[in-house]
Amino acid sequence: MEMEKFNYDNEIVRKFIIATVVFGIVGMLVGLTAALQLVIPELNAGLQWITFGRIRPLHTNAVIFAFVGNGIFAGVYYSMQRLLKTRMWSDLLSNINFWGWQLIILSAAITLPLGITTSKEYAELEWPIDIAIALIWVVFGLNMLMTIIKRRERHIYVAIWFYIATFVTVAILHIFNSFELPVTMLKSYSWYAGVQDALVQWWYGHNAVAFFLTTPYLGLMYYFVPKAANRPVYSYRLSIVHFWALIFIYIWAGPHHLLYTSLPDWAQSLGTVFSIMLIAPSWGGMLNGLLTLRGAWDKVRDSAVLKFMVVAITCYGMSTFEGPMLSLKNLNAISHFTDWTIAHVHIGGLGWNGFLTFGMLYFLIPKMWGTKLHSQRLANFHFWIGTLGIVFYAIPLYWAGFTQSLMWKEFTADGFLAYPNFLETVTQIIPMYAMRALGGTLYLIGVFVMVYNLMATAKSGSFMKNEEAEAPALAPKYKPHAGEYWHRALERKPMVLTILAVVAVSIGGLVEIVPTALVKSNIPTISSVKPYTPLELEGRDLYIREGCNNCHSQMIRPFRSETERYGEYSKAGEFVYDHPFLWGSKRTGPDLAREGGSKLRKPNSWHYNHFMDPRTMSPGSIMPPYPWFIEQDLDVSNTAAKINAMRTLGVPYPEGYEDQAVADLNAQAEEIAADLAQGGIEVAANREVIAIIAYLQRLGTDIENEGTEEVVSNP
C-alpha cells in the first residue's frame, strides 16, 4: 500500500490552548470576585457593571463557553486529526472557528456587564450573538464532518462519535432555546412564555451540561486517557453502550430542574425517571475510564497527567451519582434553590472539566513542543492544591445549602416559622461563603502555577507547527466483510451516524416539549391574570438587566414552609405573559413571586430606601445598593416597540395600545412618585427606580383580584 505524506495542524491546537488558559483564568477570577461579593457586598465599588447579578452570568458563560469551549476545540482538533490520520479539512474554517469563537466571547464580556441579557441561564447572550454562535458552530461542525469524510482511517473511534453528538445536539438545543423576538439590536423577548419557556430553558440548560460539559469531554477522555496510560480503553463494547445510552437518555432529564414548580407533574416525573436511569450509562463511562488503568495504577504515581485524569473521572462519577439523587423529589425539596446545587455543579466544573483540561494540557504541551514537562514537582503541587481547592470549595457549600434549607423549613412548636426573616438564614452561612472563596483561591493558585510550568516547558522545546505524518490512503471502494454487523457499517458512515444521533436526541425533546405546547389543560388559565402595564413591563426589563433572577426566585413551591413564608404557591397560569420566565434557580435572597401581594407588600418608600442601601432596611443584607436606579432616567424610547413585540407573542394588548403606552406609563409613574413624595422622598417620576418599584409591587397581586378560580380550558 502506498503511503501518503501529510501534516497535522498543531498551530490551531496551540491557539485554542492559549485561549483555554487565558479564559480559564479570566472566568475563574470573575467567579472568585462574585464569591467574594457574597461576603463583602461593597466589592462592586458602587459600579453597576460588576454587581453580582451581572457578573454571575459572566462567570458561568466564561467558564462554560470560553474555558471549557476552547478546551473542547483544542482537544477535538488535536485528537481528531490523529484518529482519522488526516489534517483538518480546511485551515480557513479552523481559523474562522477560532477567531469567531473568541469574538463571541469578547462580545459576551462586553454585553453581560452592560446588562444586555436575555436572563435565561447559560443562554444570556442577546440575539445577534446567538446568531453568531450558531454560524461559528456550523463552521466547526462542517470542518469536522468534512475531515471525517476525507479521513485515511476506515473506522471511526468512539471519541469521534461523542464529538459528532456534541455538534448536532448543541446546535439543536441552541437554536430552539434561542427563539426570541428582537425588539432592538440588543433586546429581545423569548418566544415562549412562563411554563413553556421554563421547560425549554431547562431542556436546554440541562443538556448544555450534558452535551457541552459532558459528551465532548467524554470523547476527550476516551482519547487522552488511553493515550496517557498507553493502553487501550478497558472495554470498547462498553463504550458503545455508554455512547448510545447516554445520548438517548440524557435529553429527557431536563425537567428535574423544575421539580415542585408549576411545571405539569407528568413532565416532572418524566425528568426524575430518566435522571435515575442516567446513572447506568454515566457510571458505565466512568468505570470504563478508570478501569483503563487496570494493572497500570503504578503509572498514576509518576504521571501528573494521569493523576489529574483519575480525579477528573472520579469527580465525574460523583456528580453523575449526585445528580440523579438530587432529581428525586424528596432530596430536591431540600437542595433546590440552595448552595447545594452550586456545590454539585462545581464538583463537575472544577473536578471533571477543570482537571481533565489540566491533564490534557500537561500531556499536549510537552508533546507538541517536543520536550519534557519543565517540572513534575510543580505539576504535582498544582494537583494537590487544586484537589484541596475543590474540597474547600464544595464542603462549605454543601454545609451551607443543607443548613439554609433546614432553616427555611423549620417550624416552632407553636407552628410558626422558626426563622421568619429570610435574612437570618443568609447571615448564618456567610462564613461558609468565605470558606468557599478560599477554596476557589487555592484552585486558582494552582492554575497560575500550571501556566508558569507550561510556559517554561514550551520555552525549553521548539513548537512543531506542522507535524509530519504518513498513512495509506483509504481504498476507494470498501468491501464489507461477510457477516459484518450493522453497527460496524454504521461506524464507517459518519453521516448516517450523525442523523441517528439527531433522532436519538430528538425523541426526548419532542415528547416533553410538544405536549406542553399543545395540550391546553397543562397550563390552566386564570382569568384575573392580566398583562403588565407599560411601566411594569419596563420595570421587569430592569429586573432582567440587573440579573435579579440570579439571586431571587419567583416560584413558590407547594410546601407549607414556603406558603407560610411567601403566600399561595405559584400556579402555571400566573406566568402566561412572562416572556421570558423569571423563576430563577437560586435563592440568595427571598422569593419575590408575591412581593406585591397582601402578605409581603411593603410601602413604595421601603423599596426606594432598600435600593439606595439594602442594609438600612435589612441590616446584614448582602444585596448590593442600586443607587443608579435613582440617578438614571428610564428609557421609554422602545416602550411602544416592546408592547408591539409582546402582542406578536400573544400577550393581549389591544390594537393601537402602543400609541397610548408611554402616556399610561407616565401616569402610573407620577402616582408612585407622588406616593413617595408623601413619605418625604423626592424623586423624579422618570427615574428607573419608579419602574422597578411598579414591577415589584405588581408581583403576586393578580390572583388576589376577583375571579381567582382556575378556569381550565379544554383543548
Next chain:
Amino acid sequence: MLRFVKQHMETIVGVELYPMVSFLIFFTFFVGLIAYVIMMKKGYIKEVESLPLTEND
C-alpha cells in the same frame, strides 16, 4: 404518582398507546444494542480500540 400523569394526559385521544409505544422503543433499542455489542468480533474490537495508540507520532 401515576395519578398526576393520568390527570393531564387523559385528554389526549389514544393516550393509552403512549406508555406501550415508549416502552417498546426503549426495550427494542437497548436489547438490540446489547445484542450487537455482545456479538462483536474480537479482532475488530482489538483493531478499533487501539486506534488512539497506533498513530504515527
